[in-house]
Amino acid sequence: MLLEVRNLSVSYKGIQALRDVSLHVNRGEMVALVGSNGAGKSTLLNALSRTVVPQAGQVVFDGKDLGRMAAFQVSRQGLLHVPEGRQVLADMSVWENLQLGMLALGQRPARYSLDQVYALFPILEERADQIAGTLSGGQQQMLAIGRALMGAPEILLLDEPSLGLSPLMSDQVFDALTRLNREGLTILLVEQNAYRALECTQRAYVLDRGRIVMEGASEMLMRDQRVIESYLGA
Ligand code: ATP
Secondary structure (H helix, E strand, O other), X not given: OOEEEEEEEEEEOOEEEEEEEEEEEOOOOEEEEEOOXXXXXXXXXXXXXXXXXXXXXXXXXXXXXXXXXXXXXXHOOOEEEEOOOOOOOOOOEHHXXXXXXXXXXXXXXXXXXXXXXXXXXXXXXXXXXXXXXXXOHHHHHHHHHHHHHHOOOOEEEEEXXXXXXXXXXXXXXXXXXXXXXXXXXXXXXXXXXXXXXXXXXXXXXXXXXXXXXXXXXXXXXXXXXXXXXXXXXX
């Protein structure tokens, strides 16, 4: 087991966003976390990467208790988070953004070279000198993923990578994620588009109002009547 979350709870000034959440991700898996708006999906990823401090619970990553580690220390363990939205360094070039991704390496060796990132997203090589803030939303998402890859992830946490993207861009991003997973990268994916998330993952958890209410093989959840009614818009 690469990531184990035990009884995690998070509250924001009295609003309980996560209650007693337990889940795990095995090495090499691609796991989805689905649920409607406000279910707590982003909060969970933020708690894992320590941009939000949990109130209770334990996160064990690669055998280490993340305990009271700060966000930069967690990223140096190889737990890398691509947050929701266009979180690139907007005033810097594409190349500079990718170089800065290497800060997460700490003492660890690289896992993906710049050439590998460029091979995955050729547009980033074409636009290497362009200022990141002037890229399209889809290109910025690719850059955010590329930057995380430069930090040698053991696990990649992705928060709504297709949000606001054109269908074509969204397909390209999902193809790249599927390819990365096939080549061995462990991925935890948060996605509003539940059908898409279930389609490209092996297992999934359903979060509802801060609690895990269902879990199982993605293929099975896709055929579950409750999932279809609540999340697949049927
Ligand atoms: P969405 O898909 O809309 O991003 P989500 O499933 O990611 O939803 P969260 O963003 O984690 O859900 O939000 C969970 C709950 O916590 C919501 O009720 C939200 O309003 C609340 N919340 C999130 N961030 C904060 C914050 N910084 N301060 C106060 N409340 C917050």
